[in-house]
Structure formats: structure tokens, C-alpha cells
Amino acid sequence: MGYDFQSIEKKWQDYWRKHQTYKAVIDHNKPKYYVLDMFPYPSGSGLHVGHPLGYIASDIYSRFKRHKGYNVLHPMGYDAYGLPAEQYAIQTGTHPEITTEKNILRYREQLDKIGFSFDWSREVRTSDPQYYKWTQWTFIQLFNSWYNNKTKKAEKIDLLINHFKEKGNAGIDAACAEIDEFTSDDWNGYSETKQQEMLMNYRLAYLSNTMVNWCPELGTVLANDEVKEGLSERGGHPVEKKMMKQWSLRITAYSQRLLDGLDNVDWPDSLKEMQRNWIGRSEGASVFFNLEHKFDPKEIDPFDEEQWGIEVFTTRPDTLFGATFMVLAPEHELVDQITTPEQKEVVEKYKLWAKNRSERERMTEVKNVTGEFTGAFAINPLTNEKIPIWIADYVLSGYGTGAIMAVPGHDSRDFAFASHFKLPIIQVVVKDGDNPTDTSTWDDSYDSKEGIIINSGFINGLTVTEAMKDTIAKIEEMKIGKGTINYRLRDAIFSRQRYWGEPFPIYYKDGMPYALNQNELPLELPKVDSYLPTSDGNPPLANAKGWITSDGYPLETNTMPGFAGSSGYYLRYMDPKNENQYFSKEANEYWRDVDLYIGGDEHAAGHLIYSRFWNKFLYDIGLVCEDEPYKKLINQGKIQGRSSFVYRITGTNKFVSYNLRKEHQTQALHVDIELVNNDVLDVDGFKSWRSEFENAEFILEDGKYICGHEVEKMSKSKHNVQNPDSLIEKYGADTLRLYEMFLGPLEQDKPWDTNGIEGVFRFLKKLWKLYFDENNNLIVTEKKATGEELKSLHKTIKKVTSDVERFSFNTGVSAFMICINELNDQKCNSREVLEPLAILLSPYAPHVSEEIWSALGHKESISTATYPIHNEEFLTENTFNYPVSFNGKMRFKISLPVNMEKADIEKEALKAEEAQKWLEGKSVRKIIVVPLRIINIVVG
RNA sequence: GCUCGAGUGGUGGAAUUGGUAGACACGUUGGACUUAAAAUCCAAUGGCCAUCGCGGCCGUGCGGGUUCAAGUCCCGCCUCGAGUACCA
Structure with a gap:
């Protein structure tokens, strides 16, 4: 008898299921509270003890809030699209849906055993047509919207079309691709295809040729946040840059709002900082540098001023006088036009070399200075000096304008380049109080913004900050530039050349994409014979038979990326069964936003940015009532594995206990943690673990075999994965819940x-x-x-x-x-x-x-x-046990009434028997009494 | 390189606003109960010194500082972790 957790836990889990104890229903008499966990990808290996950590915390909080009288929404679902199930499908032919379903069942079983108070009636799966219908629907809304910089929000594309019909694109300030002006007459004269092409420059979901991260091993394009150090996040395969026609989301339109919104949410500072870095706002100026000559008049449009000059972005307009050369990215569109015939060959060679370099190579070989002279010159607009134009791959085509003015005196990269190619270096900033020095003696540039401007005409003697302001004013007056803001954030590439994802609700007519009607949704994922790309390199959906609209137009064959389905799932939970809407207005106005969101910080630059963007867009079109989706967010720490090791004497089948291992030459082997208890190895269990250890011999210490240990990532290959099931079997879910919490602060990483x-x-x-x-x-x-x-x-x-x-x-x-x-x-x-x-x-x-x-x-x-x-x-006491310190060191305690006057406390403390030896031969300089805290006697 | 975070007993960690450092738990040691084991209960447990049942010194990564008082605040370092990586 005693505490029979097994029957108790089963009994109550059954009870909760039967009585739908945690079902959340809109109740206007109660305040709402929305607690959300980042939903899991149901992997084949099930949950290990690290997964439920955050779920337990959020569950405790949900239950607490219910007791406190809140109407708590605490749902759970599955991020069911993902690469592993598809990789498995490629290997075995098993449809990913089957694998996913199986894994979900296992997850559910494990989750149920931990006793979570989820409202399972609201479960969603991103791969369920009834769910992805609304992912597709949102995509259509994005496709049919543009971002108006004047109103700072997304607006209907129809409004834009009307404007074009009446006034052309004059007076439109939109987040869009670079575009020439056109009149209403131009617009009305365009063919439908040309009009569609034009609109594509404005749509928030748009198709364009972009430089993408192509992962040959996975056979798909990846978003920036899915690439870590030049390798794919999933699988660690090499990634290369490639020009491809892809769908993108114009998230950059929201850069500033995404940045500003961070000030209004209760998130960890480190996470906000990561997002700020990822968005990467920098203030500066864009400046046009005129070319000295136009090199091939035939190729230049004389009415296009831009083709006569090169636009650069700089954060240091104050150093413009120090710009002694220019550098273009090898892919820059003007490179071919400006390169002189003499330099053509070397420039072509360099371009080819740069193009074939993998991202990883480029990143790891940062220190190698490479580049070529184009033969062309530009004119520094302030000095009127002729400066050479180079190309180099340290200038990135994707940032700013893909071209820089190089200021070697005050930028370390430009300095390295100038030193290597013997280009002139001018000092234009001097540290306050120092004298200018000969730049040929420098080891590095002076990059600091502390200092006074020199050698710079009208800004001489100013501070850096003043000079920036004055230079911007000057170039604006000269009409050669203006103050601008640049963001590092790129538009989100939204196409994947994969099967297991949401199909795009898009078909093609005359090569132009069109959105399906809402009543044609969901566009269901078709069956295919093969999950591999077609022989001519098209995505797997091209294998599907009859992948066309009812009118016979071909459907898009790419699928959406992993973050599509997770971007708005918290909204669907509000009204998950709604067949006519994403969610009802009533549900949204009641549940509003997520009050508490718990999950890992690995989603900082991915999901959490996309999701905020998604929400802001839906806010703009009047669908949601809150501008930010996640009011408070907590990152739970990762639980690391604690691996155990046995030490095999090299070349034998003999194992030596941990503390004796130094006496032999040994090899450490991972041993399954199930065979180890308090670092003591279950020797018999070990022998039967694997046939090769059947006849193993042991050198013991104190009759035991002690294992070594190390904290590592939890993984199968390290035999340190702890899944919750066996612990629940042995101790029960309540113990597991308490223990995971007892382990340490929620936010901290900790070994299991x-x-x-x-x-x-x-x-x-x-x-x-x-x-x-x-x-x-x-x-x-x-x-x-x-x-x-x-x-x-x-x-x-x-x-x-x-x-x-x-x-x-x-x-x-x-x-x-x-x-x-x-x-x-x-x-x-x-x-x-x-x-x-x-x-x-x-x-x-x-x-x-x-x-x-x-x-x-x-x-x-x-x-x-x-x-x-x-x-x-x-809780009130009559007395307080005061610690009495002498010169800050606690010596003894004395119990005194809580309401005693300070003066009396001093007297009592000095009178105390234990105090005498500390007072002996010394004079009391001062006594500090902090009521109900401490008495400190200063003696000397 | 830059940004952020963290360093406290054998271990996980506590100390919420500058006020008794090491709560709670594990482990270890000793004891009780038992034929025995498990379970349970009791006691000790930061280090060093000690006439080890009085008592003292040292102690929160390192070096300084502020303060009656510093794990906590300030300055300068070291180590580890995370993010980012030629972002002009």
C-alpha cells in the first residue's frame, strides 16, 4: 500500500479526459489567459526529458491561473510538416503522412502520461487540410497586398491598381523592388502580363529571381535562418548561392515595425537583442559617385541617371573625403558595363571564381584579401578626385547597394584591401588631442567614432557626429545622395523544392502566377509516385498526375517552408474548428494574444520573427486585434545529456573502473545510461547489453565498477537519451514534473x-x-x-x-x-x-x-x-533573531522583540555576553541597526 | 572580431531591494530497524587549523575599488557557453 502513483495517475488522467476538465470555452464573465507552448515537430524518436521541461512549466502556470479565476486557453498541436518524415519517405516509400500520424500518436501517448492540462479539443496539425487551408488563405492575402510606406501598413493590391489606372505609379511610396516611373497611360497600355509583372514588384508575397541558399544534398532552397555557418541547420549539408526564381515574403517592409514592437513585449533581453541584430538597422547615407567615363555608350540608357553613377551606402558619411577607391560586389550589375577592355579578362576570371566559391569557403577565408581592378574610375563628389573602381567579394551583393566607397583610413576591411593592393590611404579623423600621423606607418585603420575631422574641406574641425549631419545636408543639397536607413533583414524566401509541405494556392497563366479563389481552398497535397525531384529538376509535386486547375492551368509545384504553418498557429487555436474563417472575430477579440509563450531560443531569428510579421500583416488587414502576438515569452533552457563512460584497456576486452583508469592505457566508450546508477555500472546488464561485451572482464574499485561522466548533447549515439516513459513507470508523472522543475531555473541550460x-x-x-x-x-x-x-x-x-x-x-x-x-x-x-x-x-x-x-x-x-x-x-512574530556582526562579520545571534527601539537594540547587543570578547580593548565607533535584518557594530 | 549570458561545496542549485553565503535536494559517512536486502528514520557533511563537544582563520572565477556591510554595485582581467560573422 502507500502512495500508489500508478493507479492514481491513470485514474485521474481518465477522469480529465472523460470530463473534458480543461476544455476552454469563451466566457465573458472571466478574464482570459492564454498560455502557449511552442508546438513540437513529432519526430520518430519520441519525447526525451528535455522536451516536456517547458510544457511542465507552462502547465503549472496554466493550472495556477485557473485556480486564480482565469479562463485559461492552453492548447497543443503539431508542427507536422518537416524534413525527417520526407527523407524517410524517399528511403522507404512510406507516405510522410503515415509516418507523421504514427509519430503523433506516440507523442500524444507520452504527453498524456505527464498529466498536462491541454485542451485537446483544440489540437491543430499544420499538415491537416482544414488547418493549411488558412495558411494558404493567408498567402493569398499577402499576394493580394502591398505595403504602403506612407500609411505604414499593408493595403489591398486593388487600391494600388486603381491608382495606377488613374495616376500611374507617381506618388506611391511602397516597399517594392526598384522600379521606373510610369504614367496612367503607360499602365493602361500594358498587356495583362506586363501589368502582372509590374504588380509582382509590389506584392507582399512575390515571385522573383533571387540569390538563394541552395542545398544540393537536401535538394531545396533554405531561408537565411535555416543556414548556420554556411551549412544547413538540418543535416549540416553544404549550402551554395544560386540564382533562382522563388516565392518570397516581403518581410523587409516591416523591418522598422518589427524592431519597434520589441519595446512593447516582455521578452528576455537576449532574445530581443538577437532579433535586433538579425534585423540589423543601420543609419547612414546613400551617395552617388559619378563615373569618369561611360565606357560603352551603346549599353547605357542616356535617360537613366543611375547608369551614369554608382550608388553606395555608408554609415560614415563623415569620412567621404577619405574615400580613395570604390568596391563593387562581383555580381554587381554595373561591373560588365564599366570594366575596360584591358581588364575584361581578369575581371571575368575573378567573377567566375567568386561565383563558384561555396558560402562556407567565403566565410572561413575572410582574412584572404582578393579582388580585381575594373579599369574604371569614379569621381569622389566632394574632393573631385578620380578614384579607381575595384570588385571584391568582401562586398556583398545582398546588402545596401552592393557597392561601397572605401575609406581605408577608417575601416579595417578597406584598410586591409588598400594595404594589399597598394591603394592610397588618407586620414580624415583624428582622435581628440592626437596629431595626424603618416598612414603608411599604420598597422590598422582608426575605426572609432571618437574624434575630430581633418583633411575634409567644409567639415574640418567638427566631431564625427556633427560631420555626419553636415555631410548628409550637403549631399542632399547637391542632389547626389540622402540620409538613409538600411536593414540587414532580407525578404523571406518562401519556396521549397520539397513534397511534404503546404501547396501554394497558385496557378500559372501565360507564365504569370495567379491566386486561386478562396472557395477552391484547401488545395490539397496530391499523391505522388516518387518523393524525389523529377528528372528535369522540377520539385516532387511535378510528379503528381493532374496537378492543374479545373480550367487546365498548371499549379505551382513548389511547397511552402516549415515556418509557414507555424507562423499563425496560435490564432487558429482560438477557433480551431471554424470552417468559414481562419477564426471568428469574437474568438479573436476574446482571446486576443498569447499572454505567456514558452519555448526554446533557437527560434529567435526564425519562427519568432516570421510569426510577428504574419501577425502584423493580419493586424493591418483588420483580422487580428493585437499588433504583437506574444506578450510575454520565456526561453526554457536546454537539458543536456549526462553521458556515462566505461574504460576499456586498449586492445583487450577488459574494463577498468574510473579512478584506476590512469594506470592503464584506456579508451573511453559511451555506455547506455540505463545501465548506470549513481555512476555505478550494472556489470551483468553491461555484459548482456551487446554481444561483444558478453565476456568482458572488469577491474573494480571497492567491489564496484565506477563510470566516468561528461555533459554532452542528448543523442542516441551517445547513449545518454533519457525518455520520460521509464521514469514515469518507476516514479510517476507527478515526481517527474516536480523533478524537472526542481532541477534548476527554467531559463538555464542544465545537465540531466x-x-x-x-x-x-x-x-x-x-x-x-x-x-x-x-x-x-x-x-x-x-x-x-x-x-x-x-x-x-x-x-x-x-x-x-x-x-x-x-x-x-x-x-x-x-x-x-x-x-x-x-x-x-x-x-x-x-x-x-x-x-x-x-x-x-x-x-x-x-x-x-x-x-x-x-x-x-x-x-x-x-x-x-x-x-x-x-x-x-x-506569520507575525514577537521576536526577531538578530544576527550581530562586528565589522561586517556575523558573530552571534540575539533574540529581541520586533518592536524594540533602535537605541534599545544597540544597548542589548552591546550588553550581550558573546559581545564582550569582541569589544575587549576596542572602542565602538558606530552601530548600524537595520530593523528586522541585522546589527553591525563597528569597532576599532 | 562584435553582441548577449554565465562562473557559488563532491553534484544540481538557494540567497527576490547591498544586510546571517551554501536553503532545499542528491551524494558521502556513521547510526537505528531487519536474519539480510530494499524501504524508512536519526545524525554529521564548504575548506583549513584546533587541547578536533571551546573556538578561530579562509571562502561565491582573478585583481582592484565603493560601503558600517559586496555572491549582489563600480573599474580592469580570465574562463566557459550562445548568437552572429567581411552588413560598409
Whole structure:
């Protein structure tokens, strides 16, 4: 008998399912609270102990909020599209849907066993046509919208078309591709195809030729955030740059709003900082440099001023006088036009070399200075000096204008380039108080913004900041440039050459894309015979038979990327079964936004930016009522694996215990952590683990084989994966929940170590014994609780409540332990204390709390109970045990009445017996008394 | 390189506003119960010194500083982790 967690947990999980205890229904009499977990990709290996960490925290918080009278929305679903299921399909032919379904069932089973209070009636799956219908629908809205920089919001493309019909594109300030002016007559004279082509420059979802991250191994394009250090995030395959026609989302239109919105959300600073860096705003100026000559008059449009000059972006307009050469990205469109015949060959060679270089090579070989002279010259607009134009791949085509004015004196990259190619270096900024020096003696440039301008005509003597302002004013007056802001953020490439993803609701007519009508949605993913690209290199959907509209137009064969379905899932949870709308206005106006979002920080530059963009767009078109989707966000730390090692003596089948390993030449081998308990190896288990160890011999210490250990990433190959199932089997879900919280602060990374779990399990057994005897008869009485008992309870209520409110779950668990230890010592069995305690504990350990609650005679679930409020009266003391310090060092304690006057406290402290030896032969200089804190006596 | 975060016993960690450093738990050691084991319970447990049942010194990565008082604040370093990577 005793604490039978297995039957208790099963009983209550069944009860919750049957009674739909956690079903959330709109109730205008209650305040809403929306708690969301980042939904999982259901992988084939199931959950390991790291996954539920955040879910447990959010579940505790959800349950706490319910007790506090909130109407809590706490849903769960699956990010069901993803590469692993598709890779598996390619290998085995199993449809990804089948694999995914199987994995979801396993996930669900595991999640259920942990006792989460999810409202499963709201479950969504991104791969469900009823869900992706709205992903497709949103895409169409994006396709049919443009971003008006004047109103700072997305607007309907029809408004734009009307404007074009009446006034051409004059007076339009849109986030769009570079575009020439056209009149209403031009527009009305355009063919439909030409009009569509023009509109594509404005649409928020648009098709264009872009430089993409192509991953040959995965056979698809990847977004910037899916590439880490030149390799694909999934699988670590090489990535190369390639020009391809792709769908993109014009997220850059929202750069400033995405940046500004960060000021209004309660997120970790580090995460906000990551997003700010990713958006990468920089202020500066764009400046036109005229070319000295036009080299091939035939190729230049005499009416296009831009072709006569090169536009650069700089954050240091103050150093314009120091610009001694220009550098273009090798892909820059003017390179061919300006290159002189003499330089043609070397420039072509360099362009080819740069093009074939992998991203990884380019990134790792940053220190190598490469480049070629084009033979052309530009004119520095302020000095009127002739300066050479070079190409080099340290200038990126994707940032700014793909061209720079090089200021070698004050930019370290330009300095390295100038030094290498012997180009002139001029000093135009001098550190305040220093004298200018000969730049030929410099080891590096002076990049700091601290200083005074020299050698710079009208800005001489100004500070850097003043000079920036004046230079911008000057170039604006000269009509050769203006102050501008640049963002590092790129438009999000939205096409994937993959099967397992949302089909685009797009068909092609005369080569131009058109959106399907809403009533044609969802456009369901077709069956294919092969999940590989077609022989002519088209995406897998090109294998589908009859992949055409009812009118016979071909459908788009790319699919959407992983972040498509996850960008708006929190909205669908508000009204997941709605067949006519993404979600109803009523549901959105009630649930509004996510109050608490818990998940990993690996989504900082991906999901969390896309999702905010998605939401802001829906906000612009009047669909959602909040501008930011996630009010408060917490990053749960990762749980690392704790690997165990055995030490094989090299060349033998003999294993030596950890502390004796130095005496031999050994090789450390990972051993399955299931075979290790407190670093002691289960020797017999080890022998039967693998046939090769069947006859293994051991050198023991103290009769035991001690394993070594190391903290590493949790992975199958390291045999350190801990899945929750076996722990739940052994200790129960309540123990697992408490233990994961007890491990340490939620936000911190920490190694998984089962060693401490026994302590939490013991705690629950001790708790049980407060309520039940050995035969599980209730021993709770109606007897009035003592002052001590009430003090223990109310101290705990106070502590646990404030801990939950500040998401300090580990200290909350400690507080429970302290409370149980005290009540045990007090032999407390009073209902007055034990009943509120059960409510207090129920967010953490819901199963055992429900069992206790019902044993106490309640018919309703404990989740309906009102959370206890601490009463300060029980906590007030008559005396305080003052620590008495001498010169800041605590020497002894003295118990004094809490209301004693400072002067009397001083007297008492000095009078105390223990004080005498510290006072001996010394004079008291000062006494500091902080009431109810400390007494410090300064002697000397 | 730049940005952000973190360094506290054998281990995970606590100390919420500058005020008793090491709560709580694991582990370890000793003891009780038991034929034995498990479970349970009790005690000790930062290091060093000690006439080890009085008592003292040192101690929160390192070096300075502010303060009656610093794990906490300031300055300068070191180490580790994360993000980013020629972003002009």
C-alpha cells in the first residue's frame, strides 16, 4: 500500500479526459489567459526529458491561473510538416503522412502520461487540410497586398491598381523592388502580363529571381535562418548561392515595425537583442559617385541617371573625403558595363571564381584579401578626385547597394584591401588631442567614432557626429545622395523544392502566377509516385498526375517552408474548428494574444520573427486585434545529456573502473545510461547489453565498477537519451514534473541527472503519509490547527505563490519540501492546513492532489478549487533573531522583540555576553541597526 | 572580431531591494530497524587549523575599488557557453 502513483495517475488522467476538465470555452464573465507552448515537430524518436521541461512549466502556470479565476486557453498541436518524415519517405516509400500520424500518436501517448492540462479539443496539425487551408488563405492575402510606406501598413493590391489606372505609379511610396516611373497611360497600355509583372514588384508575397541558399544534398532552397555557418541547420549539408526564381515574403517592409514592437513585449533581453541584430538597422547615407567615363555608350540608357553613377551606402558619411577607391560586389550589375577592355579578362576570371566559391569557403577565408581592378574610375563628389573602381567579394551583393566607397583610413576591411593592393590611404579623423600621423606607418585603420575631422574641406574641425549631419545636408543639397536607413533583414524566401509541405494556392497563366479563389481552398497535397525531384529538376509535386486547375492551368509545384504553418498557429487555436474563417472575430477579440509563450531560443531569428510579421500583416488587414502576438515569452533552457563512460584497456576486452583508469592505457566508450546508477555500472546488464561485451572482464574499485561522466548533447549515439516513459513507470508523472522543475531555473541550460529524482519521490511519499495511514485510510481530522502549523502553511502559500508568479519553479518545489518536513515534525493532520496545501500543490503534482482532494470529500476536480491566500497574521512574530556582526562579520545571534527601539537594540547587543570578547580593548565607533535584518557594530 | 549570458561545496542549485553565503535536494559517512536486502528514520557533511563537544582563520572565477556591510554595485582581467560573422 502507500502512495500508489500508478493507479492514481491513470485514474485521474481518465477522469480529465472523460470530463473534458480543461476544455476552454469563451466566457465573458472571466478574464482570459492564454498560455502557449511552442508546438513540437513529432519526430520518430519520441519525447526525451528535455522536451516536456517547458510544457511542465507552462502547465503549472496554466493550472495556477485557473485556480486564480482565469479562463485559461492552453492548447497543443503539431508542427507536422518537416524534413525527417520526407527523407524517410524517399528511403522507404512510406507516405510522410503515415509516418507523421504514427509519430503523433506516440507523442500524444507520452504527453498524456505527464498529466498536462491541454485542451485537446483544440489540437491543430499544420499538415491537416482544414488547418493549411488558412495558411494558404493567408498567402493569398499577402499576394493580394502591398505595403504602403506612407500609411505604414499593408493595403489591398486593388487600391494600388486603381491608382495606377488613374495616376500611374507617381506618388506611391511602397516597399517594392526598384522600379521606373510610369504614367496612367503607360499602365493602361500594358498587356495583362506586363501589368502582372509590374504588380509582382509590389506584392507582399512575390515571385522573383533571387540569390538563394541552395542545398544540393537536401535538394531545396533554405531561408537565411535555416543556414548556420554556411551549412544547413538540418543535416549540416553544404549550402551554395544560386540564382533562382522563388516565392518570397516581403518581410523587409516591416523591418522598422518589427524592431519597434520589441519595446512593447516582455521578452528576455537576449532574445530581443538577437532579433535586433538579425534585423540589423543601420543609419547612414546613400551617395552617388559619378563615373569618369561611360565606357560603352551603346549599353547605357542616356535617360537613366543611375547608369551614369554608382550608388553606395555608408554609415560614415563623415569620412567621404577619405574615400580613395570604390568596391563593387562581383555580381554587381554595373561591373560588365564599366570594366575596360584591358581588364575584361581578369575581371571575368575573378567573377567566375567568386561565383563558384561555396558560402562556407567565403566565410572561413575572410582574412584572404582578393579582388580585381575594373579599369574604371569614379569621381569622389566632394574632393573631385578620380578614384579607381575595384570588385571584391568582401562586398556583398545582398546588402545596401552592393557597392561601397572605401575609406581605408577608417575601416579595417578597406584598410586591409588598400594595404594589399597598394591603394592610397588618407586620414580624415583624428582622435581628440592626437596629431595626424603618416598612414603608411599604420598597422590598422582608426575605426572609432571618437574624434575630430581633418583633411575634409567644409567639415574640418567638427566631431564625427556633427560631420555626419553636415555631410548628409550637403549631399542632399547637391542632389547626389540622402540620409538613409538600411536593414540587414532580407525578404523571406518562401519556396521549397520539397513534397511534404503546404501547396501554394497558385496557378500559372501565360507564365504569370495567379491566386486561386478562396472557395477552391484547401488545395490539397496530391499523391505522388516518387518523393524525389523529377528528372528535369522540377520539385516532387511535378510528379503528381493532374496537378492543374479545373480550367487546365498548371499549379505551382513548389511547397511552402516549415515556418509557414507555424507562423499563425496560435490564432487558429482560438477557433480551431471554424470552417468559414481562419477564426471568428469574437474568438479573436476574446482571446486576443498569447499572454505567456514558452519555448526554446533557437527560434529567435526564425519562427519568432516570421510569426510577428504574419501577425502584423493580419493586424493591418483588420483580422487580428493585437499588433504583437506574444506578450510575454520565456526561453526554457536546454537539458543536456549526462553521458556515462566505461574504460576499456586498449586492445583487450577488459574494463577498468574510473579512478584506476590512469594506470592503464584506456579508451573511453559511451555506455547506455540505463545501465548506470549513481555512476555505478550494472556489470551483468553491461555484459548482456551487446554481444561483444558478453565476456568482458572488469577491474573494480571497492567491489564496484565506477563510470566516468561528461555533459554532452542528448543523442542516441551517445547513449545518454533519457525518455520520460521509464521514469514515469518507476516514479510517476507527478515526481517527474516536480523533478524537472526542481532541477534548476527554467531559463538555464542544465545537465540531466536522475540522481536527484529519489529526493522528490521521497517528498511525495512523505506528503502522502500526512493524509493517509499504511492502509490508505484518511487520517485528516477536523481538529483546530496549531499556530505553528498555520505558520508553516501560510509561509508556504506566500512563498509558493510569489515563486509561481515569477516563474521560479525550482524554489517553489523547495518550499513545498520545507513545508512537508515541518508539518511532519509537527505531526500535523488538520484539514485546516492539509486541504489548502493540496490546492497549492495541485499545479505541480495534479494527480496526487486530485486523489487527496477527492479523499477529502470533494466531488469536483481540484482544478475548480479557489487558490488559498496567505494571511500575514499567522506569520507575525514577537521576536526577531538578530544576527550581530562586528565589522561586517556575523558573530552571534540575539533574540529581541520586533518592536524594540533602535537605541534599545544597540544597548542589548552591546550588553550581550558573546559581545564582550569582541569589544575587549576596542572602542565602538558606530552601530548600524537595520530593523528586522541585522546589527553591525563597528569597532576599532 | 562584435553582441548577449554565465562562473557559488563532491553534484544540481538557494540567497527576490547591498544586510546571517551554501536553503532545499542528491551524494558521502556513521547510526537505528531487519536474519539480510530494499524501504524508512536519526545524525554529521564548504575548506583549513584546533587541547578536533571551546573556538578561530579562509571562502561565491582573478585583481582592484565603493560601503558600517559586496555572491549582489563600480573599474580592469580570465574562463566557459550562445548568437552572429567581411552588413560598409
